[in-house]
Amino acid sequence: MAERADARRNRERLLTTAAAAFAGSDGPVSLEAIARDAGVGIGTLYRHFPNREALIEAVYRAELAEVSASAADLAGRYPPPVALRRWMDRYATFVAAKKGMAESLRAIFESGAVDHRDTKASVTGAVQSLLDAGVTDGSLRADVRAEDVVSSLLGIFLATGSPEQAQRMLDLLLAGIRAGAVANR
Numbered sequence: 071m072a073e074r075a076d077a078r079r080n081r082e083r084l085l086t087t088a089a090a091a092f093a094g095s096d097g098p099v100s101l102e103a104i105a106r107d108a109g110v111g112i113g114t115l116y117r118h119f120p121n122r123e124a125l126i127e128a129v130y131r132a133e134l135a136e137v138s139a140s141a142a143d144l145a146g147r148y149p150p151p152v153a154l155r156r157w158m159d160r161y162a163t164f165v166a167a168k169k170g171m172a173e174s175l176r177a178i179f180e181s182g183a184v185d186h187r188d189t190k191a192s193v194t195g196a197v198q199s200l201l202d203a204g205v206t207d208g209s210l211r212a213d214v215r216a217e218d219v220v221s222s223l224l225g226i227f228l229a230t231g232s233p234e235q236a237q238r239m240l241d242l243l244l245a246g247i248r249a250g251a252v253a254n255r
Contacts, residue, residue, distance in 0.1 A: 075116075080118065084104065139196075151204060
C-alpha cells in the first residue's frame with residue numbers, strides 16, 4: 071500500500087529536522103525535541119522510526135544517498151576539477167555532520183544494519199565518476215584511484231585541527247590529482 075502524502079511529508083520533515091539536530095550537536099539529541107521541531111507528535115516519530123537507531127540509520131542513508139548523487143549534479147554543472155573540489159566540500163560537510171551521531175552510528179555499523187562496504191562503494195562510486203570525467207577531458211590524472219582519494223579525504227577529516235587547515239589540505243589533494251594531467255587534443 072502506498073504511503074499517504076501527509077505521512078511522507080512528516081517522514082521527510084523528521085529526517086530533515088533530525089539531520090540538522092544531529093549535525094548541530096556534540097551529544098545526544100532527544101527524540102521529543104526532534105518531533106517538536108518537526109511539528110509532529112512523538113507518536114508520529116515512533117510510527118516512522120521505532121527507536122533512535124532507526125532514525126539515525128534513516129538519516130545516515132538519506133544523507134549518504136544525497137552526497138553520492140551530488141557528484142552527478144556537480145559534474146553536469148562544472149568542469150571536472152571544480153566539480154571534484156566542490157564534491158569534496160560536500161563530503162566534508164557530510165562527515166562533519168556525523169559527529170553528533172558518532173556513538174549511535176558505531177552501534178549501527180557494529181550491528182550490521184549498515185554495512186561499511188555499502189558506504190564505501192557509494193562514496194567511491196561518486197569519486198570515480200568525477201575522476202572519469204576528468205580523465206576523459208584530460209584535466210585529471212588517469213592513475214589516481216578513487217579508493218585512494220576517499221582514504222585521503224577521511225585522513226584529512228580526522229587529522230585536521232581547523233576548517234581552514236582542512237580546506238588547504240583539500241586544495242593540496244586536488245593539486246596532486248591534477249598534477250601531470252595531459253589535456254586531450
